[in-house]
Amino acid sequence: MADRILIVDDEALIRKSLGQMLGHKGYDVVTAASAAEARKVFTAGEFALALLDLRLPDASGIDLLREFKAAQPDLLVIMMTAYGSVETAVEAMRLGAYDYVNKPFKSREIEVIVRLALEARHLKREVKELREEALGATDLGNIVARDPAMLKVLDMVRKVAQNPDVTVLIQGESGTGKEMIARAVHAESPRADKPFVGINCAAIPGNLLESELFGYEKGAFTDAKARKIGLIERAQGGTLFLDEIGDMDVGLQAKLLRVLEERKIRRVGGLDELAVDVRILAATNQDLDEKRKTGRFREDLYYRLKIIHIDIPPLRERKADILPLAQHFIQDANRRFHKNVQGFSPEAEDFLLGYRWPGNVRELKNTIERILILEETDWIRPEHLPPEILRGRPAEEGGVWIPQEVEILRGVSFDRVMDEVARYLIGEALRLAGGNKAQAARLLDMDRGTLRYQIKRLGIGA
Structure with missing residues (x-):
């Protein structure tokens, strides 16, 4: 949409010449010959910029400047006069005028001033929108939390x-x-x-x-x-x-x-x-x-x-947030990757709720993005989930983590399962201890020599 410009001047020649010149530049131009006419058209629609003559038959352009800026603070105003003085120019700028030009002026001069003023206005609005967008991204209302x-x-x-x-x-x-x-x-x-x-x-x-x-x-x-x-x-x-x-x-x-x-x-x-x-x-x-x-x-x-x-x-301690967050990440990934995934099957939801999410919200987000990039599906099902989520979940009772392996009736390697449990427990202890092996050993109630042996045997961190 073209920027709307209001030209207020009691001289018909100026209104016509300025109106034609700015109209040819693609602006939507409205003219007025008096303050009363200007007030009428101003209240009928929003303008990006106004060119105001200082002396009008029924009012001062300074009065219009004051009124228009009060009603629309971001309006750009350029004052025009054949009777300029330093005091008047200072007063106009104090009241918010963008510029002040003396008559007679060249059309090219006005065109450049108008163009620069509107470009500055557009940049200012873009910066404001980007700042609001950035703030909105971290606004409390946009944080997904149910727990x-x-x-x-x-x-x-x-x-x-x-x-x-x-x-x-x-x-x-x-x-x-x-x-x-x-x-x-x-x-x-x-x-x-x-x-x-x-x-x-x-x-x-x-x-x-x-x-x-x-x-x-x-x-x-x-x-x-x-x-x-x-x-x-x-x-x-x-x-x-x-x-x-x-x-x-x-x-x-x-x-x-x-x-x-x-x-x-x-x-x-x-x-x-x-x-x-x-x-x-x-x-x-x-x-x-x-x-x-x-x-x-x-x-x-x-x-x-x-x-x-x-x-x-951690995410594992606020399970009520897991599914709302996952759905939020699906919607975000749909928009960015041009997909149309609706959500999760009930079975997939159970796996999400059962997983401990050691990488927390970041891991959940990355998991959703990876699925939407690699899979072509409307609904995320267990077969779309990564192995680590399918493999492990907390036990129903006691809060002890166990790997979700094949059913025992079908056969299971006891040593392999125990190694996975040990790998998980040592990894968790090291993470909680910030990599400090002595502290991790204390958390696991084992001596440091045993911990070092198990780390090497299980290939943890290798």
Whole structure:
């Protein structure tokens, strides 16, 4: 649809010439010879831009500018006059005019101003729509949650978000959606219109992480050819999300603590301290309390981060979310892969509910996407599910995991089944211990030598 432009001028020649010129450029042009006529046509439809003469027979163009901007704040207004003054121009710009041109003017001059103004308007709207889309993706209303445990998490997010300065520590297994919760805290907070900047502390070596967070001055080190603004500064006014903070070097932890306490930073190689207004959200899948006790995480930073603690339960502990999430991922994958999968058969649903989902929500999402990419079907049935889901499920009683093998009456290898149980238990213990074999051995009530032997024998992590 062509942009609508309103031309208000008591000179017929100007109305006609401007109207024809802009009409030939593809704009939808409406003209008015007086303020009264302009008010009438303005209320009858929405305009993208208005060209207003400063002096009209029945009013001032400044009056129309004030009225039109009050009714439609994003309206672009260009003032035209043969009696210009600096004071009038300043007043027009103060009231929201986009530009101010003096008569006589060239048609080409007006055409360029109009085109640039409308291009700026379109870009501004696109940015607004993209920002709303980005925020909407993490809006609490768009998070799929039915299980009481997850609903409790979202209720805490709502409460925490309203305090824009409090630090939050988000804990949960890999794939549970820690970044999604962090983005929701940001989106629901007064900082929502400011940047959300995230970094994975485990993905960057410690000596580089400091430069990424704090930035550096030119000449700070050999490769510092120019000043670099760090992520903390880039998040000014908004939120900094530190994922996998348990992997941050202890020395850098001390500098982060100073940021939290003093709200100031100093770039690497710099002398000046810079004030920062940033909310810090941190996340980890490790046991920070255990790391604190062993000296691998600063105690003062631990308690400073843990002012508010959000613990995201693993998917296996919120079974009421499994099928709604799976259906949500089907709808999303249908749209992206141009498929029309309706859902799951009852048998497939049983397998989904019975699986422990060690990779949590991320694993469920990846599973759905893989099925829709590889299979041509309207309904997902057991034969479409990956072997690991068909092979294992929790026992009905006692909560002990057992592999779902062939029926015993048909024959089963006892040793192979026991190896699978051992492989699962050791893998779970190592995951919960963050890869620490000594801690995993304690969880399994076995000595470290036995654990190392079993890891090697079963090929775990190989």
